[in-house]
Amino acid sequence: MVGLSSIARKIFGSPNDRRVKGYQSRVDEINALEPELKALSDDQLRGKTAEFRAKISDGVKLDDLLVPAFATVREAARRTLGQRHFDVQLMGGIVLHEGAIAEMKTGEGKTLVATLPVYLNALSGKGVHVVTVNDYLARRDAEWMSEVYNFLGLTVGVIVHGIEDEDRRNAYKADITYGTNNEYGFDYLRDNMKHELGAMVQRGHNFAIVDEVDSILIDEARTPLIISGALEDRSELYNQMDTFVPHLEPEDYEIDEKVRSVSFTEAGNEKLENLLREADLLKGESLYDVENVTIVHHMNQALRAHKLFLRDKDYIVRNDEVVIIDEFTGRMMPGRRYSEGLHQALEAKEHVRIQPENQTLASITFQNYFRMYNKLAGMTGTAVTEAEEFGNIYGLEVVEMPTNKPMLREDSDDEVYRTAEEKFRAIIALIEDCKARGQPVLVGTTSIEKSEYLAELLRKAGWQQRDFSKPEELADLFKEQAIKSKAFTILNARYHEQEAQIVAQAGVPGAVTIATNMAGRGTDIQLGGNSDMRVAHELAEVPEGPEREEKEKAIRAEVERLKAQALSPGVGGLCIIGTERHESRRIDNQLRGRAGRQGDPGSSRFFLSLQDDLMRIFMAERMEGMLQKLGLKEDEAIVHPWINRALEKAQQKVEARNFDIRKNLLKFDDVMNDQRRVIFEQRIDLMGQETVTETVADMRHEIIEDLVARHIPEKAYPEQWDATGLREAIKETVNLDLPVDDWAKEEGIADDEVRERIMRAADEQAAQRAVRFGPDIMRQIEKAVLLQSLDNLWREHLATLDHLRQVVGFRGYAQRDPLNEYKTESFELFQSLLARLREVVTSQLMRVEIVQRPPPLAPEDDFASLEETHANPLTGENEMAEAGGSAEAQALGGNGRVAAQIDPENPETWGKVQRNAPCPCGSGKKYKHCHGRFV
Known part of the structure; x- marks a missing residue:
């Protein structure tokens, strides 16, 4: 077939x-x-x-x-x-x-x-x-x-x-x-x-x-x-959870060091239930009832803090704070905090001051x-x-899509070495050879650490690293004598504009560039260099006129000469070197694709060792046996198309596994997304209405109907009614003290009559408030209370769903499908949210009073204290923390001006200051809360 x-x-x-x-x-x-x-x-x-x-x-x-x-x-x-x-x-x-x-x-x-x-x-x-x-x-x-x-x-x-x-x-x-x-x-x-x-x-x-x-x-x-904001102080809860951990024995939990996870055993669940029951923290009968998801979540985080995270290895305690240690570099990362209550659990474990947890206010994938x-x-x-x-x-x-011109790039089979040291020696030898022939080289690594390791090896071999964050070294990049020297450049993702210039010049004969990930650079590597980039950079200060035209002509002529040199048969275009295979074939293809653009010649080759992650996990034993049979000597490599095909199959397995993980996570997120869409559409509908008085009245009536139905059973005699309970509930929710117990003694009274009397009294009180405040002000109050209540309840709901998602996986042990359990319970929680919304809105509006206060000096930004987070999937760092302003502004301190030029006493020297940036006056406040509030 x-x-x-x-x-x-x-x-x-x-x-x-x-x-x-x-x-x-x-x-x-x-x-x-x-x-x-x-x-x-x-x-x-x-x-x-x-x-x-x-x-x-x-x-x-x-x-x-x-x-x-x-x-x-x-x-x-x-x-x-x-x-x-x-x-x-x-x-x-x-x-x-x-x-x-x-x-x-x-x-x-x-x-x-x-x-x-x-x-x-x-x-x-x-x-x-x-x-x-x-x-x-x-x-x-x-x-x-x-x-x-x-x-x-x-x-x-x-x-x-x-x-x-x-x-x-x-x-x-x-x-x-x-x-x-x-x-x-x-x-x-x-x-x-x-x-x-x-x-x-x-x-x-x-x-x-x-x-x-x-x-x-x-x-x-x-x-x-994720958009998040600080939660109320819950340090007592974290400390309580922490006190339970010492009561646990090794048989109460299971640790999986491979995936860094810890979970309670059946015996541990039983012991935890008893501990929580004694502390009066358990709601309902079972630990995994939906009412207990938040408690279970924080108990799991306390267990993780004690059993998976080691002091002075994963974190240190300094100045009454828990500071994370980067697992790759060993450096401290002050300011970064673990999410979902884990950092608070570590603070409780070390008995330092517990800082408030951030609450998710809005989230979407x-x-x-x-x-x-x-x-x-x-x-x-x-x-x-x-x-x-x-x-x-x-x-x-x-x-x-087909290419405009035929693809001429030559993709060599992978070279497999026994050890990483042999592999990197071969890579450096190829870089030296390319440099001698004037061939530009782009080396792709899988991580920043691997880039730094290769850079260190090159330095030991007599090479120099350029620091392109320095303007003078960036300028030297375009000069031919710099290309001829034994120098190399490492790309990072911090300064996108300089990065684009580096990529643009990586095709100059003899240039050596080391990059971690070539996806999304947005700039082509052109053989000979990018003449437009050079003109923009080198002639930025030269005014229009004959002199500029002459210099531009000379630059373009030089680029054409360098391109011809890179295209010559002895050079062969851009050489791509892969230091190992990525988990995904797509990332390897992105690296390869940098050579051979628009019909240019080029070559690519990947160097592997049995110590590489992909080889070690999928192919190490078979390859080790094969290499022994072949009797390979040190610094010799095995090269065969079969190895390429075997590696691609291994990559396909990893890709399929990652896809399954993402697909499963999306199934859970789709449940929340349906609810998110309902809430957001409801908010837009409410904001678009001139008045929400009818909506508020419907909520009030539904609450009263619920309260009456809860205290007056269907077809029950008046003597069977809980009239006292209904009176208290109406007082609590609708702010009315009505003689419900006297009504229950009336002859022939029915529940419908009681319901009508309560609704009539509530409607009359609501109407009196509207008259007292004025219809326009009442409309504003009703809309504000409705929207604020909806937002607050939605935020609590998000936190509960997040905790539910983390603990619902344990239902699998009881042969119940976690996804179905999540769908069922999240729907119940959503119904509860809507019921609670009716209750909260009714209760607040039946008690609201207007208090005259002087207006604030300057309007507060609703989003001033909120934090935006999108974690980089590879590093875990928040991309939004580095997103402020232009690349140049980042390099020069956030406002595009060199610090030495800024006089704290003279606002005219500050330039344009970002609203969330520190105020240049040195007060320590944000600009918008200091001098910016008067602008």
Whole structure:
């Protein structure tokens, strides 16, 4: 069967080939319009936008405008950018418009491809979002491509970290909005914490194109976006949980050091139930009843703190604080805290001051955020290996696009060595050889630690490392004498703008660059270097004129000479060196894809050892036996295509396992997402209503009906009623002291009559309050109380669901499906939330009073004390902590000015200060709480 399918593919082509071939007819139609559009003036070409929009208003579908719209964009790009879309780029644009993923190799011009479907879909006026992996790329792409969009009469906005709500609102109002995945997600969460529709910044989710779609929708999607705020002091609870741990014996828990987990045994559960019952902390009969999920969660964290985390190894105690120690570097990480109450459990264990736990106020996964878009598309150089996940989770097909020019890169088989030392010796030997021949080298490592290890080996071999955070060394990077020296550069993700310059020059003959992860860099490695980058950098201070033109001409000529040198037969283009295989084939392909762009020559080779993680886990024993049989000597390697195929199968196993984990987590998150959608839609509906008086009255009536039904059994005689209990409940909830026990003594009284009397009295009191406060003020109070109560209860619900998710797995021991248990209990908790909402809103509104207070000096920002978190799936560090401002601002202290130029006494020297940055006056307060409050 395999043979027949191979023959069929050769004759008829694969399904992917047939789909791509099907686009050719429309490409031909677009090409046929080119002479006609070239003949138009700029104003006539710009007028096409109004013409298309008029047709859309008349009911013409976007699909019917694809050919003329794409032809218009191509002509506009030719006139503004000097770039004309290739036929394969037109095909890529069609794939994106169809709501699929276009896999296009590095250097095929994905940024330009996006202009085609972005323009077409922006014509509808509903907005198009272009999603990038960092702020630098969002700014760069928006500025670069806005020349095309502005020429055609469309507006462009940019969303980056640190801008004000008004700027965000304007950016979202634009026809096209560029921004990062984190910013789009956090704006959505923040919008659903606002109390007025006019304060919201987003205007819907029409169409999004995700650049580096595999990085954002798979790698980054392993961790959710979280907005959190400080919780009330619960130190007593943590201390109580801590006192139970010494009572536990080794047979009460099981430790799995491999995955760093600890869990209670059956005997431990029984002992814990008794301890909690004695302390009057157990609700209900069982430890795992839904009412006890928070207690069980914190007890588990206390057990982890005592049995898995060692003092002076995992953390130290300093100045009455628990400080985390990084497991990779051994460095202290002050300011970082473990989440979900674990840090508080460690503080209780060490008897230091317990700091408040952060409470999740809003949370969403990228999977559920991006599935809200009416149409979603993506582009990347590596997606085919993850096609199943894209299809199952996002409903996205992957279409592999052909390259504009034939691929000439030579991919060598892997070299396998016995030890890591032998492997790195071979890598350094190849780097030395490439340097001698003037071949540029890009070395890819799997972690920062491996990069530093290789860098240390190079230094011992007489090489020097450049520090490109220093402006003078960055300038030297472009000089040929620096290339000829034995110097290398390590890339990191801290300064995106300098990083782009390094990547741009990594193709200069003799350049040696070590990088940890080449996904999402957004800049091609061009052989000979990037002339545009060099001109922008070297001539930044040179004014326009003959001198600048002469210097620019010289730079471009030098780049062409260096490119010719890199292309010469003795050099062979960019050499890619992989220091080991990643868990995912996609990451390896991203690294390989950096060579061989646009028909350039290039080569790639991976060096492995039996001590590499992937080899050690999956292939070490078999490979060790094979190497012994072959009698390999030291520094000799085994090279064979079979090893490559075996490694790819091992990678497929890891990919499948990771996919299953993500899929299972998503099933749980989908349960919460359904509830989140209901709450958020309810909030928007309430904010949009002029008055919620009717809603509040319905809640009041439902509460009264519930209370009456609870205290007066159906078809019961009055002497069987709990009249006293009903009177107390009405007093507690509705703030009315009614003679319910006297009513129960009336002859012929029925529960309906009691219910009507209570409702009438409650409605009269509510009406009196409205008259006393005035109808306008009462409407404002009702809406504010309703929204605030809903928000507070939703936050408590999120915490309970989080704790429930962590303990529900134990139900599997009782042969019960954890997911079904989670669905059932989360639904019950949600119903309880709605009932509690009715009770809280009614109780507050029946007691509310107006107190006159002087207004505050300056309005407080609702989000001032909140923390945004998106943990990097690889490092665990919060990406949002490093997201403030531009790359240059980060390098220069946050406000774009060198510290020496800032005079704390003179605000005129401060420049533009971020609102959340420390005030330059030195007060220690945030700018917005100090001098910023008067601006």
